[in-house]
Amino acid sequence: MSVDTAQIEKLENELSASVAAAGDLQSLDEARVQALGKKGRITDLMKQLGGMDPDARKAAGQALNALKDKIAAQIADKERSFKRAALEARLSGERVDVTLSPRPERTGRIHPISQTQEEIVSIFAAMGFTVKDGPDIEDDWHNFTALNFPPGHPAREMQDTFFLPKTEGEEERFAPKVLRTHTSPVQIRTMCNEKPPIRIVVTGRTYRSDYDMTHTPMFHQLEGLVIDTETNFAHLKGCLREFCETYFEVEDLPMRFRPSFFPFTEPSAEVDIGCSRKDGGLKIGAGDDWLEILGCGMVHPNVLRNCGIDPDIYQGFAFGMGVERIAMLKYGIPDLRSFFESDVRWLDHYGFDPLDRPNLATREG
Ligand code: PHE
Numbered sequence: 001m002s003v004d005t006a007q008i009e010k011l012e013n014e015l016s017a018s019v020a021a022a023g024d025l026q027s028l029d030e031a032r033v034q035a036l037g038k039k040g041r042i043t044d045l046m047k048q049l050g051g052m053d054p055d056a057r058k059a060a061g062q063a064l065n066a067l068k069d070k071i072a073a074q075i076a077d078k079e080r081s082f083k084r085a086a087l088e089a090r091l092s093g094e095r096v097d098v099t100l101s102p103r104p105e106r107t108g109r110i111h112p113i114s115q116t117q118e119e120i121v122s123i124f125a126a127m128g129f130t131v132k133d134g135p136d137i138e139d140d141w142h143n144f145t146a147l148n149f150p151p152g153h154p155a156r157e158m159q160d161t162f163f164l165p166k167t168e169g170e171e172e173r174f175a176p177k178v179l180r181t182h183t184s185p186v187q188i189r190t191m192c193n194e195k196p197p198i199r200i201v202v203t204g205r206t207y208r209s210d211y212d213m214t215h216t217p218m219f220h221q222l223e224g225l226v227i228d229t230e231t232n233f234a235h236l237k238g239c240l241r242e243f244c245e246t247y248f249e250v251e252d253l254p255m256r257f258r259p260s261f262f263p264f265t266e267p268s269a270e271v272d273i274g275c276s277r278k279d280g281g282l283k284i285g286a287g288d289d290w291l292e293i294l295g296c297g298m299v300h301p302n303v304l305r306n307c308g309i310d311p312d313i314y315q316g317f318a319f320g321m322g323v324e325r326i327a328m329l330k331y332g333i334p335d336l337r338s339f340f341e342s343d344v345r346w347l348d349h350y351g352f353d354p355l356d357r358p359n360l361a362t363r364e365g
Contacts (some may be wrong), residue, residue: 001062002052003045011041012067019074025082028075035071042068109351113220113339116327117203120222123246123259124201127239129224132200134186136207137164139174142185146306160209162217179207183223184264187299187318190225191307196314198227203323214336220323227299227309227316233267236296236317244273244293248330250285257296265297265318284329291329294321 015035022028034040046064049057121131132141144156151232164177202223211217226235237257245253254274263269269296276287284291296319301311324336331350333339338346 002056003048003064005060005063007045008060010064011045012070015041015067015071016074019071019078022078025079025086028078028082028182032075033094035075036068042071088191108128108354109347110354111339111347112327112331112333112350115352115358116323116330117220117222119247120243120323120326121201123191123243124224127242131197132186132190132202133204134183134189136180136205136332137177138180139177141174142188143178143180143182146188146303147175147184148300148302148306149209149263153263162207162209165352181208182206182320183221184291184318184320185304186223187225187264188307191227191304191309191327196227196229196309196316198225198316200225211337216324216336218340221338222321222323222326224319225299225316226318227304229314231316233298233317236298236319239317240271240294240296240319244271247326248273248284252286253284254286256290260295260297262295262297264300265295266300266305268295270295271319282329282332293326293329296320296321 010226015031017033018031019028022031035042037043042064046061046362049061049064052060105149122301143161144153145151149156161181164179170177181205183202183206186200186204190198190200202225203220205218205220206221208212208215209217224239226239237255241253244255245251256272257269258268258272260268270292272290272292274285274287275289275291276283276285277289282291296317299316304311304314324339327333328336328338333350
């Protein structure tokens with residue numbers, strides 16, 4: 001038996017054709033076994049070399065080896081392109097479009113406190129107020145002393161203060177540290193650092209040791225402060241009326257100012273808004289009932305003095321209210337404690353669509 005060139009050429013054409021015809025990795029492997037396997041076509045011809053004379057055997061052997069390499073290279077090439085195509089298919093199949101919510105039915109909601117804070121800020125910003133904040137961990141001086149609470153005055157305990165343990169090297173004037181019981185210390189921080197005219201609002205967390213249907217140890221307040229040379233009580237009333245009517249979306253909202261007491265304002269008042277209670281429901285607006293919503297007053301001269309502002313030149317007003325309270329009133333939320341229970345069913349119900357929130361850009365008027 002012998003192997004001639006024509007035979008090798010013919011085999012090459014056949015094997016190349018079967019490699020080219022392979023449509024996937026499996027049929028390519030079959031083509032490989034058929035060509036290069038132990039019982040493959042090339043091996044078959046190799047076996048026939050034994051009977052040939054040495055020169056012809058050498059030439060045919062070289063030609064067969066060359067053919068073997070050539071077919072192996074074709075197979076490797078094809079295998080590489082199959083693998084690349086498979087990888088590409090997998091990558092495009094697994095591509096994640098990060099611009100789409102994977103579960104549209106589970107979009108997040110904006111907490112009613114955040115919503116209310118944003119509404120408040122946008123109303124006051126439209127009136128020319130600037131937004132300020134201050135630390136939750138305050139000191140006795142900013143939270144009480146500078147606000148004209150006399151030393152040892154029961155008002156300090158009245159607020160159910162959380163006192164922090166004393167630390168080494170604490171400056172006597174600022175000791176002890178407290179969790180701020182109201183946002184009024186931000187009045188002090190602002191007046192100590194800025195020259196009038198001042199027109200600021202603050203919203204933030206406040207803390208008092210209390211827990212029942214209407215009290216949680218952490219809650220939120222809104223604080224306002226205006227200081228200028230001629231700012232008077234009429235400005236205070238006008239400003240609060242504008243806020244309440246815009247926030248509650250009620251025109252000619254009945255409001256009354258009742259005399260009250262805060263150490264840091266004189267005179268001081270508490271403000272009630274009109275409402276009606278029918279069939280267990282509460283409606284803000286003209287009615288036969290009143291609802292207390294905030295405390296306010298003219299900034300006490302001692303407070304101005306404590307911050308280095310001359311009360312013979314400057315005067316102004318301040319107000320403070322509970323964010324939860326006005327959120328509950330506007331959105332009909334019955335229990336204060338539910339704000340902080342992180343129950344997703346509650347958040348689904350009372351939360352707000354993140355894409356549909358009033359802000360400075362969308363507010364009308
Ligand atoms: N800080 C007062 C409180 O927490 C509210 C208030 C603020 C009253 C500003 C008057 C002026 O009760």
